[in-house]
Amino acid sequence: MAEPTAPLVLVVEDEPAQAELLRYNLEREGFRVALAGDGEEGLMLAGETTPDLVLLDWMLPLVSGIEVCRRLRAREATRAVPVIMLTARGEEGDRVRGLDTGADDYVVKPYSVNELMARVRARLRPTRGASVGQLLRHGDIELNGETHKVTRAGTPVRLGPVEYRLLVTFMERPGRVWSREQLLDRVWGRDINVETRTVDVHIGRLRKALAREHARDPIRTVRGSGYALDLDG
Numbered sequence: 646m647a648e649p650t651a652p653l654v655l656v657v658e659d660e661p662a663q664a665e666l667l668r669y670n671l672e673r674e675g676f677r678v679a680l681a682g683d684g685e686e687g688l689m690l691a692g693e694t695t696p697d698l699v700l701l702d703w704m705l706p707l708v709s710g711i712e713v714c715r716r717l718r719a720r721e722a723t724r725a726v727p728v729i730m731l732t733a734r735g736e737e738g739d740r741v742r743g744l745d746t747g748a749d750d751y752v753v754k755p756y757s758v759n760e761l762m763a764r765v766r767a768r769l770r771p772t773r774g775a776s777v778g779q780l781l782r783h784g785d786i787e788l789n790g791e792t793h794k795v796t797r798a799g800t801p802v803r804l805g806p807v808e809y810r811l812l813v814t815f816m817e818r819p820g821r822v823w824s825r826e827q828l829l830d831r832v833w834g835r836d837i838n839v840e841t842r843t844v845d846v847h848i849g850r851l852r853k854a855l856a857r858e859h860a861r862d863p864i865r866t867v868r869g870s871g872y873a874l875d876l877d878g
């Protein structure tokens with residue numbers, strides 16, 4: 646069984662055998678899995694669970710994969726979630742259309758499960774920073790780079806993978822002001838095409854997760870520049 650803090654992958658696939666194959670392999674990788682059998686259910690589950698990644702079949706009943714992708718991108722909560730499209734069609738036009746709609750990656754059926762798992766891991770990979778295996782502290786926030794556990798004033802903080810990587814970046818250099826572009830490079834990786842606005846969405850989630858009654862907001866917004874972790878100033 647995957648840990649409750651493991652990344653959640655939403656699989657939207659109408660062929661039960663394919664869905665089960667994906668579930669089996671994703672769980673073996675240590676991910677949590679949610680399955681949806683059509684586009685409508687996929688959108689509903691995406692709203693309820695805010696997955697860390699979506700594997701999305703192109704040909705789906707009720708709502709097509711491409712429409713699901715479009716709607717995920719239009720929603721605040723799922724705008725930044727990586728989407729890998731799965732399709733039996735391999736025409737270049739479809740590929741471009743899929744990427745235009747906001748899919749991050751595109752895999753043609755029949756795909757190699759190993760290759761697909763490698764792509765999923767690449768999208769969910771945590772930052773390999775100086776903090777790996779280290780205990781980082783700033784004010785009343787503690788981050789264990791080995792167990793990925795985060796606490797504030799001794800109580801656990803639950804973070805998604807993106808928020809965790811943001812916090813790692815901040816904790817490595819408290820007080821440093823990071824621009825949105827720098828955070829995109831550090832947290833999402835240079836090769837991933839994400840809007841800078843996405844950073845604001847995840848900063849918002851991180852703030853919410855770190856919020857405690859009567860405690861200061863540890864993240865400072867620097868007008869026109871970006872963000873800093875700053876409990877001292």
Ligand code: CA
Binds near residue numbers: 702703705
């Ligand atoms: Ca299908």
